[in-house]
Amino acid sequence: VVRNRQLRDLETYFVQHGASCSLMHRLFSMSRKMTHRRRNELGTCIPAGRYHLPKPRTREQICIAWDKLSPEPLSMRYFRLHQLFPEFSLAALDATVNEQDIGL
Numbered sequence: 001v002v003r004n005r006q007l008r009d010l011e012t013y014f015v016q017h018g019a020s021c022s023l024m025h026r027l028f029s030m031s032r033k034m035t036h037r038r039r040n041e042l043g044t045c046i047p048a049g050r051y052h053l054p055k056p057r058t059r060e061q062i063c064i065a066w067d068k069l070s071p072e073p074l075s076m077r078y079f080r081l082h083q084l085f086p087e088f089s090l091a092a093l094d095a096t097v098n099e100q101d102i103g104l
Helices: 002-016 021-028 032-042 056-068 074-084 090-097
Strands: none
Touching: 002 021, 002 032, 002 074, 021 032, 021 074, 021 090, 056 074, 056 090, 074 090
């Protein structure tokens, strides 16, 4: 029961801090429909269109921090990264740490 509560709290945190549907699916196996439902329940508004990536120097700092968090489970890495860079949405942080993979 405690573990389920912790997982639900972590999911809520991610939804409230701008995680994309794809990130929610990767971390929590949450469908796009469920992610939208949770956003509605929580009153979380995600702006339409593309999110802004950090400036190059900040992206470098984010990637360095990401690498230092590597032994942690993926969801906790994103959580802790967002604690270090709360001015960015989880979607922007996800795009930053994966920018080589997606060709940004």
